[in-house]
Each structure stands twice: as C-alpha cells, then as structure tokens.
Amino acid sequence: MSTLDVAAGAIRRDETVGIVLLLAFAGGYIDAYTWIIHGVMANAQNANLIFLWLYGMAGNWAKALQFVPPILAFAIGIVIAAWLRRVAGERASAISTLIEILLLVAIGILHNRLPDLAGTLGISVVAAMQATMFIKVEGTVCSTVMITGNMRQAIENVFAVAAGSAPLGTLRRSGIFFALCAVFGFGAAAGAFAAKNIPDLALGLPVVALLIVLLRCEASRSEDRR
Incomplete structure (x- = not known):
C-alpha cells in the first residue's frame, strides 16, 4: 500500500489524524442515535450483552432479546470487513467506507417503514465495519467506536511524560x-440532539463525515500515483 512519510515512519493514509477524528465523530454520533431511536447500542456490544443478561435474569426475556440482533449484526459486519481486507487489499478501507455510507443512506430512507430492522441491524453492521477496518492512528492502535482504550492510552502517555x-x-x-475521546463525545452530543429534534434527517451528518473520509482517502491515492 502507498504510504505517507512522517517523522515517526510511514503511515497509511487511513491512519492519519484527520480521518480518524472524523470516524470518531461518526462513531459517537451513530451510537447516541441508535440508543435514542432504538434503545440499543450500535458500537458498545459489551453494553448490549450486559442489558441482555440483566433483563434475562429479571425474567423479562422479551426485553432482553431485543439486544440480540445488534450483537449478531455486529458480528456480521466484522466478517464483511475481514472478507474485504482479504479480497480488496489496499482498497478495502475505501470500499468499506462506501458500503457504510450506502447502508446509512438506506437506513435513513427506511427509517419510517422498517425502523427496528433498519436501525438495530444496519447501523450495527456499519459500526462493526468501521471498528474492524480503522484500527490505528499513525501506526498506534486506537478505536473510533468507543473511548475506553483511547482514554487509557492518553492517560498512560501523560503519566510516562510526567515520570x-x-x-x-x-x-x-x-x-x-484525548482528542479522539473529545470528538467521540461531541459526536454523541450531536447525535443525541439530531435524534431528538430531526430524527428523519439525523443520519445525514455521519454520512457527510464518512463521505469526507472516502474523498480524502481517494485524493491521497491520486496524489500517490503522480
């Protein structure tokens, strides 16, 4: 794969800070949107699993089972992303982003007709593909769909500097x-606001963010070929 030369070494174009921050915004946004609209998490499958067993142990299996579809959909998204990596090589991240955009557009269109199916299944697939495909920033492992690991690394690095x-x-x-955590939170706030005030148009903003990611990746590819 073509690379960009930086002081610390060569990094992939889909690992640049700007792209990863856009993805973190989209990650926080769709998780908040899915929780408010559908009552499940798109990204945080640990939360879905906890709710599954909390309601299950309380005997409320009707409520518990609603957390199963997003978990299964997340698994399907991982498989799709892994398959793309195998068959598409260096184009996998761009193709994955395009699929995510198309899925979000389809979900937005189906929102009023098939809200549960479109939301709990489609958005979890999107989240899983992003989580699987974009896993590093400048060569260091990160997450664009949750902040736990990012927060740990931010604090550990500050401690290392202080020591x-x-x-x-x-x-x-x-x-x-720290910026990844903040942008994820900002995305969640924006997603919550949009889900409550403009639910029919709410998925437009993450689509725009992902479209910018796709265009920036492709622009970098065109520059590398020159």
Missing part, C-alpha cells in the same frame, strides 16, 4: 487520544 520515561512524541500521541 520522565517517555520517548519523543509521547505527549503528542496523548493529545491525539
């Missing part, structure tokens, strides 16, 4: 991870 044992660039990496 005087940090290599060059550690403070910058910490800033990137």
Whole structure:
C-alpha cells in the first residue's frame, strides 16, 4: 500500500489524524442515535450483552432479546470487513467506507417503514465495519467506536511524560487520544440532539463525515500515483 512519510515512519493514509477524528465523530454520533431511536447500542456490544443478561435474569426475556440482533449484526459486519481486507487489499478501507455510507443512506430512507430492522441491524453492521477496518492512528492502535482504550492510552502517555520515561512524541500521541475521546463525545452530543429534534434527517451528518473520509482517502491515492 502507498504510504505517507512522517517523522515517526510511514503511515497509511487511513491512519492519519484527520480521518480518524472524523470516524470518531461518526462513531459517537451513530451510537447516541441508535440508543435514542432504538434503545440499543450500535458500537458498545459489551453494553448490549450486559442489558441482555440483566433483563434475562429479571425474567423479562422479551426485553432482553431485543439486544440480540445488534450483537449478531455486529458480528456480521466484522466478517464483511475481514472478507474485504482479504479480497480488496489496499482498497478495502475505501470500499468499506462506501458500503457504510450506502447502508446509512438506506437506513435513513427506511427509517419510517422498517425502523427496528433498519436501525438495530444496519447501523450495527456499519459500526462493526468501521471498528474492524480503522484500527490505528499513525501506526498506534486506537478505536473510533468507543473511548475506553483511547482514554487509557492518553492517560498512560501523560503519566510516562510526567515520570520522565517517555520517548519523543509521547505527549503528542496523548493529545491525539484525548482528542479522539473529545470528538467521540461531541459526536454523541450531536447525535443525541439530531435524534431528538430531526430524527428523519439525523443520519445525514455521519454520512457527510464518512463521505469526507472516502474523498480524502481517494485524493491521497491520486496524489500517490503522480
């Protein structure tokens, strides 16, 4: 795959800070949207699993079973993304992003006709594909669909700097991870606002964010060919 040269080494174009921040915004947005509209989480399958067993152990299996479809859909999204990596190579991230955009557009169209099917299944597939395809920022493992690991790395890097044992660039990496957490939260706030006030149009904003990701990846590819 073509690469971009940076001081710390070569990084993939889909691991640049700008692209990963856009994805984090989309990740927080669709998780908040799915929780408000459908009562399940698109990204945080640990939460869905906890709710499944909380309601199950309380004997409310009708409520518990509503958390099963997004878990299964998330698994399907992972399989699709893994298959794309195998068959599409360096084009996998762009193709995955295009599929995510098309799915979100379809979900937005079907929102009024098939709200539960479109939301709990389609959006979890989108989240899983993003979680599987975009896993690093500048060569360091990160997540664009949840903040736990990002927060841990941000705090660990700050501690390393304070302890005087940090290599060059550690403070910058910490800033990137803090930014990922903040942008994810901002996306969640935007998603919550849109879901409550303009539910029929709410998925337009993450579509725009993903479209920018796709265009930036393809623009970088065109520059690399010159």
